[in-house]
Amino acid sequence: xxxxxxxxxxxxxxxxxxxxxxxxxxxxxxxxxxxxxxxxxxxxxxxxxxxxxxxxxxxxxxxxxxxxxxxxxxxxxxxxxxxxxxxxxxxxxxxxxxxxxxxxxxxxxxxxxxxxxxxxxxxxxxxxxxxxxxxxxxxxxxxxxxxxxxxxxxxxxxxxxxxxxxxxxxxxxxxxxxxxxxxxxxxxxxxxxxxxxxxxxxxxxxxxxxxxxxxxxxxxxxxxxxxxxxxxxxxxxxxxxxxxxxxxxxxxxxxxxxxxxxxxxxxxxxxxxxxxxxxxxxxxxxxxxxxxxxxxxxxxxxxxxxxxxxxxxxxxxxxxxxxxxxxxxxxxxxxxxxxxxxxxxxxxxxxxxxxxxxxxxxxxxxxxxxxxxxxxxxxxxxxxxxxxxxxxxxxxxxxxxxxxxxxxxxxxxxxxxxxxxxxxxxxxxxxxxxxxxxxxxxxxxxxxxxxxxxxxxxxxxxxxxxxxxxxxxxxxxxxxxxxxxxxxxxxxxxxxxxxxxxxxxxxxxxxxxxxxxxxxxxxxxxxxxxxxxxxxxxxxxxxxxxxxxxxxxxxxxxxxxxxxxxxxxxxxxxxxxxxxxxxxxxxxxxxxxxxxxxxxxxxxxxxxxxxxxxxxxxxxxxxxxxxxxxxxxxxxxxxxxxxxxxxxxxxxxxxxxxxxxxxxxxxxxxxxxxxxxxxxxxxxxxxxxxxxxxxxxxxxxxxxxxxxxxxxxxxxxxxxxxxxxxxxxxxxxxxxxxxxxxxxxxxxxxxxxxxxxxxxxxxxxxxxxxxxxxxxxxxxxxxxxxxxxxxxxxxxxxxxxxxxxxx
Amino acid sequence: xxxxxxxxxxxxxxxxxxxxxxxxxxxxxxxxxxxxxxxxxxxxxxxxxxxxxxxxxxxxxxxxxxxxxxxxxxxxxxxxxxxxxxxxxxxxxxxxxxxxxxxxxxxxxxxxxxxxxxxxxxxxxxxxxxxxxxxxxxxxxxxxxxxxxxxxxxxxx
Ligand code: FES
Ligand code: FES
Numbered sequence: 006x007x008x009x010x011x012x013x014x015x016x017x018x019x020x021x022x023x024x025x026x027x028x029x030x031x032x033x034x035x036x037x038x039x040x041x042x043x044x045x046x047x048x049x050x051x052x053x054x055x056x057x058x059x060x061x062x063x064x065x066x067x068x069x070x071x072x073x074x075x076x077x078x079x080x081x082x083x084x085x086x087x088x089x090x091x092x093x094x095x096x097x098x099x100x101x102x103x104x105x106x107x108x109x110x111x112x113x114x115x116x117x118x119x120x121x122x123x124x125x126x127x128x129x130x131x132x133x134x135x136x137x138x139x140x141x142x143x144x145x146x147x148x149x150x151x152x153x154x155x156x157x158x159x160x161x162x163x164x165x166x167x168x169x170x171x172x173x174x175x176x177x178x179x180x181x182x183x184x185x186x187x188x189x190x191x192x193x194x195x196x197x198x199x200x201x202x203x204x205x206x207x208x209x210x211x212x213x214x215x216x217x218x219x220x221x222x223x224x225x226x227x228x229x230x231x232x233x234x235x236x237x238x239x240x241x242x243x244x245x246x247x248x249x250x251x252x253x254x255x256x257x258x259x260x261x262x263x264x265x266x267x268x269x270x271x272x273x274x275x276x277x278x279x280x281x282x283x284x285x286x287x288x289x290x291x292x293x294x295x296x297x298x299x300x301x302x303x304x305x306x307x308x309x310x311x312x313x314x315x316x317x318x319x320x321x322x323x324x325x326x327x328x329x330x331x332x333x334x335x336x337x338x339x340x341x342x343x344x345x346x347x348x349x350x351x352x353x354x355x356x357x358x359x360x361x362x363x364x365x366x367x368x369x370x371x372x373x374x375x376x377x378x379x380x381x382x383x384x385x386x387x388x389x390x391x392x393x394x395x396x397x398x399x400x401x402x403x404x405x406x407x408x409x410x411x412x413x414x415x416x417x418x419x420x421x422x423x424x425x426x427x428x429x430x431x432x433x434x435x436x437x438x439x440x441x442x443x444x445x446x447x448x449x450x451x452x453x454x455x456x457x458x459x460x461x462x463x464x465x466x467x468x469x470x471x472x473x474x475x476x477x478x479x480x481x482x483x484x485x486x487x488x489x490x491x492x493x494x495x496x497x498x499x500x501x502x503x504x505x506x507x508x509x510x511x512x513x514x515x516x517x518x519x520x521x522x523x524x525x526x527x528x529x530x531x532x533x534x535x536x537x538x539x540x541x542x543x544x545x546x547x548x549x550x551x552x553x554x555x556x557x558x559x560x561x562x563x564x565x566x567x568x569x570x571x572x573x574x575x576x577x578x579x580x581x582x583x584x585x586x587x588x589x590x591x592x593x594x595x596x597x598x599x600x601x602x603x604x605x606x607x608x609x610x611x612x613x614x615x616x617x618x619x620x621x622x623x624x625x626x627x628x629x630x631x632x633x634x635x636x637x638x639x640x641x642x643x644x645x646x647x648x649x650x651x652x653x654x655x656x657x658x659x660x661x662x663x664x665x666x667x668x669x670x671x672x673x674x675x676x677x678x679x680x681x682x683x684x685x686x687x688x689x690x691x692x693x694x695x696x697x698x699x700x701x702x703x704x705x706x707x708x709x710x711x712x713x714x715x716x717x718x719x720x721x722x723x724x725x726x727x728x729x730x731x732x733x734x735x736x737x738x739x740x741x742x743x744x745x746x747x748x749x750x751x752x753x754x755x756x757x758x759x760x761x762x763x764x765x766x767x768x769x770x771x772x773x774x775x776x777x778x779x780x781x782x783x784x785x786x787x788x789x790x791x792x793x794x795x796x797x798x799x800x801x802x803x804x805x806x807x808x809x810x811x812x
Numbered sequence: 813x814x815x816x817x818x819x820x821x822x823x824x825x826x827x828x829x830x831x832x833x834x835x836x837x838x839x840x841x842x843x844x845x846x847x848x849x850x851x852x853x854x855x856x857x858x859x860x861x862x863x864x865x866x867x868x869x870x871x872x873x874x875x876x877x878x879x880x881x882x883x884x885x886x887x888x889x890x891x892x893x894x895x896x897x898x899x900x901x902x903x904x905x906x907x908x909x910x911x912x913x914x915x916x917x918x919x920x921x922x923x924x925x926x927x928x929x930x931x932x933x934x935x936x937x938x939x940x941x942x943x944x945x946x947x948x949x950x951x952x953x954x955x956x957x958x959x960x961x962x963x964x965x966x967x968x969x
Contacts, residue, residue, distance in 0.1 A: 030910070032907045032908055032910065033907070033910065033912055033913070035912075035915070036906065036907040036910075036912040036915070037903060037904075037907050038915075039912045039915025039918050039919075040894075040902070040903040040906040040907055040911075040912055040915070040918050040919075040922055041850070041890065041891075041894035041899070041903050041919075041922075042848075042849075042850020042851070042889070042890030042891055042894055042918075042919040042922075043850065043894075044915055045849065046849075046852075046916065048849070048852070048853065049843075049849035224950075225948075225950050226914075226916075226950060227852075227854050227860065227862060227914065227916040227917045227948065227949070227950050227951075228852070228854075228914065228916040229853070229854075275914070275915065276914060277852075277914050277915075277916030278914045278916060278950050278951060279914075280950070309856060310854065310855040310856055310857065310860075520914065521913040521914030521915065521951055522913065523913070694909075694910035695910065697910065697956070698910045698913060698951075698952055698953075698956055701952065701953035701954075701955045701956065702913065702950075702951045702952050702953040703953070704953055705952075705953030705954065705955075706950070706953070727855065727857055727859060728855050728857070728859035728860055728948065729857070729859050733948050733950065734954075735945050735946075735948065735954075736940075736941045736942075736944045736945055736947070736954040736957070736958060737938070737941040737942055737945055739941075739953060739954050739955060742953070742955060
């Protein structure tokens with residue numbers, strides 16, 4: 006069939022001298038299994054003797070727990086264990102600020118809060134048992150708007166240590182919030198400044214101020230969350246987990262259990278979508294582990310879809326106020342930004358997204374003077390995690406809508422205004438980011454050309470008063486994102502072990518997890534490129550911490566760049582070892598030899614000297630027996646930020662511009678995305694099929710963020726925890742996508758490539774807002790652009806968004 | 813616990829006899845009783861298509877169907893389709909077109925694609941898009957899924 010021919014074709018090209026897999030359309034290696042239903046996800050794995058667990062969540066948004074009675078549940082036949090916080094003394098707090106215990110003690114702070122859990126013979130019995138648990142609550146006032154949380158005299162979300170019943174009084178001040186409580190509702194603050202704001206303001210001819218409000222959305226991975234925990238007879242823990250960061254979590258679980266991390270093995274079955282949702286530990290994982298420890302049986306815990314909506318992380322709502330200035334010629338002078346983030350009741354990675362937001366604010370364009378202040382504020386809402394783009398959808402939405410407003414104020418075409426202020430290669434920004442490769446201006450002009458931006462933008466704006474109720478508009482937005490890892494942890498590295506067996510088959514053992522993005526295929530391509538082998542000669546092992554070398558995890562669009570460089574390093578070491586041995590055998594130098602098409606060849610003549618597998622067997626079976634097995638650890642040449650958030654955190658940066666054309670039905674408020682012209686600076690295309698898939702998927706995720714997805718949280722309660730009311734984009738709604746890749750050939754990137762995973766989702770909402778303005782003359786400042794919201798804005802029924810924080 | 817029912821039906825071409833609880837869904841039966849895990853749970857409410865199976869030649873959401881209602885019917889799951897020449901053609905086209913990322917939605921799409929093309933071998937792009945409207949994918953943005961199905965339709969001509 007066609008696919009086999011496609012693979013054969015690429016293999017043939019590799020076999021020929023100078024042939025390459027780089028840039029080709031390479032099918033994903035695990036796709037045939039997935040497309041025949043043979044791939045075993047965590048949901049599909051069942052261990053002998055396994056019990057099924059379910060969690061009892063709070064029935065109240067904010068309340069004291071007066072009493073829990075589990076006796077009836079415990080008496081139900083088939084129930085093996087029912088646990089509450091009282092059954093797990095010395096629970097360790099989890100989360101980024103260590104501000105919650107997996108099982109809540111004396112207080113619930115949101116509707117997702119875990120009160121008790123059951124392990125039973127079947128899911129049905131576990132669910133039945135949950136209904137028999139009796140909980141007595143005493144309601145507390147609900148905080149559902151972060152601005153209310155900031156008011157003087159606002160009730161506190163974490164007023165006292167969790168488990169103030171004395172469970173934790175052995176722990177002292179200076180400890181995590183779960184142990185100390187917090188005397189205000191501010192989870193985290195970030196303050197960044199560069200240059201001299203007074204000077205920036207004095208130099209400005211024009212100053213524009215805008216406010217924006219962004220909403221809750223959630224990941225909606227098609228595979229719901231799940232975990233299987235099992236202890237062996239020596240007390241070693243085996244965890245089947247969907248984590249994106251197995252090595253970090255091994256340490257966290259060890260702290261949680263008070264055992265040596267070396268005794269924890271994490272196996273990652275294929276995962277039904279990640280998108281950042283699996284970067285933190287959530288209470289269900291420790292709870293499954295507690296149940297496994299107590300019952301001494303494997304325990305499987307899988308969410309229902311409703312639970313997934315209620316109890317998995319979100320992208321956090323943000324309120325932003327931006328004020329920026331420019332000179333008459335359009336040169337930006339200063340930018341001042343304040344934001345408030347709804348943190349929800351606990352702190353996960355969502356609270357730290359300002360790290361990324363400030364990069365867009367300070368460095369997407371050249372802004373000499375800049376300040377940024379933000380607060381992540383506790384409420385009784387769902388808590389926010391990391392989600393593809395990590396704050397950058399929010400920051401870019403605001404900055405890029407604001408840029409259009411400024412262009413209009415200064416009387417410039419938005420494209421020209423952007424080009425005037427756009428970053429260029431070689432720029433080191435005041436925040437310390439070094440743009441060694443930067444195709445930003447190419448992205449701008451390419452997207453503009455493909456979307457016929459300038460002409461359409463001019464023409465559309467003349468038709469605001471036309472009688473036709475269907476209006477067309479074009480808008481553009483651009484983005485900057487880390488593309489060469491992000492030095493957040495001690496190390497941003499990745500290890501590789503590469504083994505070539507006596508049939509010249511390569512086992513590539515990498516720390517980098519595969520979450521559907523296609524890393525296993527790209528890493529194999531890079532290795533094949535070095536070793537002159539076809540893709541079919543590689544097996545990837547990437548999902549077992551007992552085998553794979555350390556990696557910091559799948560986040561920050563880092564895997565192609567970091568794990569790619571690591572895989573290349575290991576392959577080069579193997580190659581040099583093989584060529585060294587071959588040189589001795591053929592009485593020549595290693596430099597005169599190469600590996601191509603499964604052979605050691607003479608570089609000058611291209612002549613095949615020996616079959617690679619034969620060469621390797623001769624190493625294994627000689628009197629100086631040698632294995633070809635190499636290791637490599639790649640650490641990118643980036644730096645940690647200093648205390649002022651300055652520093653070059655990524656070894657490379659990715660750029661993109663998207664021009665989006667919309668149709669607005671002014672009679673109904675329905676906005677349709679007609680065409681997206683996207684230009685992405687990806688360094689270099691490694692796998693064209695894979696990268697197109699990443700960009701298309703990201704654009705459609707961005708479309709959902711802009712138009713349809715809205716997790717409706719009212720008074721701490723999610724109103725639409727199902728796919729009927731939480732609207733994902735469906736197949737008939739997708740726009741035409743015209744995607745161009747700018748190949749800036751990054752000097753540090755693997756074969757010149759940079760990260761791309763998050764980028765495509767980031768620009769969409771801003772470009773759509775700008776397009777709606779171009780179509781109608783009405784500026785949308787609140788997401789998402791649902792028909793109702795757009796209709797109200799178009800017909801003057803929406804009060805403009807204002808900044809009324811309670812400072 | 814609810815009453816048990818004995819049912820007899822054809823599963824992927826083989827006659828089967830099994831005992832299920834009266835309230836069990838067809839999805840739980842194929843996954844948990846019969847051990848065919850290619851059919852996925854995505855929502856349990858008929859909103860995502862991950863659980864798509866074919867019953868008497870019509871695709872439906874197995875999460876909404878009672879297992880007991882399979883009695884006397886001809887049921888096909890992804891495992892059955894994948895073993896068939898038409899299923900192989902779809903699989904290869906999905907692979908070749910890059911229509912698979914995390915793959916969790918893929919069995920449901922392959923089942924639905926088969927149904928769309930059986931009904932209308934000449935399906936246009938818009939007809940394919942409408943035909944898979946009930947299946948959700950969070951990864952691919954659907955473009956390559958539509959291309960993969962159109963590829964099979966074109967190859968059949
Ligand atoms: S699981 Fe049946 S439609 Fe979603
Ligand atoms: S490929 Fe992941 S949901 Fe479709």
